[in-house]
Amino acid sequence: MSPPQPPVAPTPKAPADPVRAVAAGLLNLTGLGAGYFLLRRWVLAAVCLAATAALLVLALPAEPDGVPVGLLVGYGLLLLVAALDGARRAATTPLRSPVVAMALGIVLLAVPAGGVVAYGAARDDAVEEMLLGRLDDADALVAKAAARTSFAEGRADYTTALARYRELAHDHAGSRAAGLVPGRLDAYYKAVAKPYTDKKDCEAIEPLTYLRTVPGKHMDRDVLGSLATWPDKPLAASLYACGTGRLGTETAGSDGGELGELLRTFPKSEQAGQVGGALRDAVAARDRSLGGAEPCTATDEVRSIGRTADALPDDAGAGVAPDVDKAVEKGVYACGVDEFKDKKFGDARKTLADFADTYKNSRHRARAEDIAIAAEIAGLRPAAGNHLPPAGSPGGARMTLVVSNDGPGPVEVLYTGPVTGSVKLAACGSCTMYSSESAGRSKACKANRKYPKVTIRLPAGSYHFLHKHSADTTAAISDRAAGSEIRPGYSYTQCSYVVRGGL
Structure with a gap:
């Protein structure tokens, strides 16, 4: 071991x-x-x-x-x-x-360091692609808004697109997308202002006014460049063209409409200096139309022009007032005559009666009063409106017509024929209404009584008469019209009496 x-x-x-x-x-x-x-x-x-x-x-x-x-x-x-x-x-x-x-x-160590650098570059490219995508989205909004039938319908899309352009230009100033924004803004302005380039002056006012709010509020001026002030001249031109085109056709209101806006917004512009002349030309054109087929329309247009002129700031339309006044005076008379010819007797009577009350020194006043009388008679007796009453008085002998009032209220007698006029009779204080037509014919205006009377001297011819009772009469009494022939060598009488329910 x-x-x-x-x-x-x-x-x-x-x-x-x-x-x-x-x-x-x-x-x-x-x-x-x-x-x-x-x-x-x-x-x-x-x-x-x-x-x-x-x-x-x-x-x-x-x-x-x-x-x-x-x-x-x-x-x-x-x-x-x-x-x-x-x-x-x-x-x-x-x-x-x-x-x-x-x-x-x-x-x-260069591997991760290089990877970081490469990843940063790739991420920057991804950011650029994202921003270019946002730019494309904004462009699509502009195209969508431009396809609308009006600026008002596309305004929300225009505003959203502008906000995205602003974000790109301000928040990503060094990006490729930001560098493209100025060109996109040029296209944006053209799209918004398309009604102006299409010569739609009134339609162009709203979008051009909107474009003037873009600098400062929606985009810095240094990004806009010359676009910042570009809308001024087109807007002034559109306001002038629209305002002058609407003269007489629309009431401008208390602010003078487009012309008032022009004078307040661009008082030193070329167009502002032309407003007074445009007003005078518009009045002159309507004045020439007063002798045409539609004098009433032309007169209304002159009045509208006058209201527009009065509403303009700084008394810019004061110089046209005398022209307007003369044209309106001429037009009211022409309108009343035209209404009479068109058998619009109620309108003609009112128009010409108002003319006579308003223009007391007019050389047409007496003629207007005669036509107004004939129109009032024609309202109850259309034959009285078959033609205008004669402008002058015929010569020769005149016959006597004595009109008596056997009624309890005052009476105005209107007549038209070879001559036209009216007379008034006072009320008969002791007279009463008759129970029937036959009673009136047999008892009215008897020689043994004294009645209010008036004598009219008329040349021979066919006449139309209207006995008109005062509106102050307590009882409701109908007016009555009738025709009569005045012949040479005779004297005539008429008796006005009241039957219960009528004259």
């Missing part, structure tokens, strides 16, 4: 070497687990590789938002732990060529 062997002494650890520690730590910082491979720690090396692979799967392809910060912090801590652990283990583990290993670690 052999004697027992002495125990084998454990292999002593290699003395600590900082070069080995640094080499292993650097190799693990690469994220490839190379330090563990050097130390033949296969499981730990696999863990490092798996962590790096997982990070790459999550990070690629690069997205504009990048990798979540928490994930990056966690991965960084893992690398730091791996580097410290590798350094600890390598410090007491013999390695061949530790200097070469350290140099290799330094070289391999």
Whole structure:
């Protein structure tokens, strides 16, 4: 039996070497687990590789938002732990060529460093693509708004698109998308102002006014460049063209409409200086139309022009007032005559009676009163409106017509024929109503009684008469019209009496 062997002494650890520690730590910082491979720690090396692979799967392809910060912090801590652990283990583990290993670690650090740089570039490209996508979305909104039938319908889309252009220009100033914004704004302005380029002056006012609010409120002036002031001249031109085109056709209101807005917004513009002349030309054109087929319409248009002129700021329309007054006077008379010719006897009577009351010094006043009388008679007796009453009085003998009032209220007698006029009779205080027509014919205006009377001297011819009772009469009494022939050499009488229920 052999004697027992002495125990084998454990292999002593290699003395600590900082070069080995640094080499292993650097190799693990690469994220490839190379330090563990050097130390033949296969499981730990696999863990490092798996962590790096997982990070790459999550990070690629690069997205504009990048990798979540928490994930990056966690991965960084893992690398730091791996580097410290590798350094600890390598410090007491013999390695061949530790200097070469350290140099290799330094070289391999370029891999993650280069990866970071490449990922940053890829992420920047992703951001650029995202911003260009937003630019395309804004362009699509502009196209959608431009396809609407009116600016009002597309305004919301225009506003949203402008906000996106502003975000790109202000929040991403150095991006490719931001560099394209000025060109897009030029197209944007053209789209919004399309009614102006299409010569739709009134329709162009709202979008052009909107474009004037863009500088400062929606976009910096330095981004807009010359677009900041571009809408001014088109808007002034549109206000003028629309305002002058609507003269006489629409009431401008208390602010003078488009012309008032022009004078307030662009008082020094070329168009503002032309407003007075345009008003005078518009009045002159309507004045020429007063002798045409529609004098009433032309007169209403002159009045509308006058209201517009009165509403303009700084008395800009004051110079046209005399022209308006003359044209309205001429037009009211022409309108009344035209209404009479068109058998609108009620309108004609009112128009010409108002004319006579308003224009007391007019040379047409007497003629207007005659036509108004004929129109009032024609309202009950249309034959009186077959033609205008004669403008002058015929010569020759005149016959006497005595009209007596046997009624309890005053009476006005209107007549038209070779001459036209009216007379008034006072009420007969002692007279009463008759129970029937036959009673009136047999008892009214008897010679043994005294009645209010008036004498009219008329040339021979056919006449139309209207006995009109005062509106102040307490009883409801109907007016009555009739015709009569006045012949030479005779004297005539008429008796006005009241039957219950009528004249």
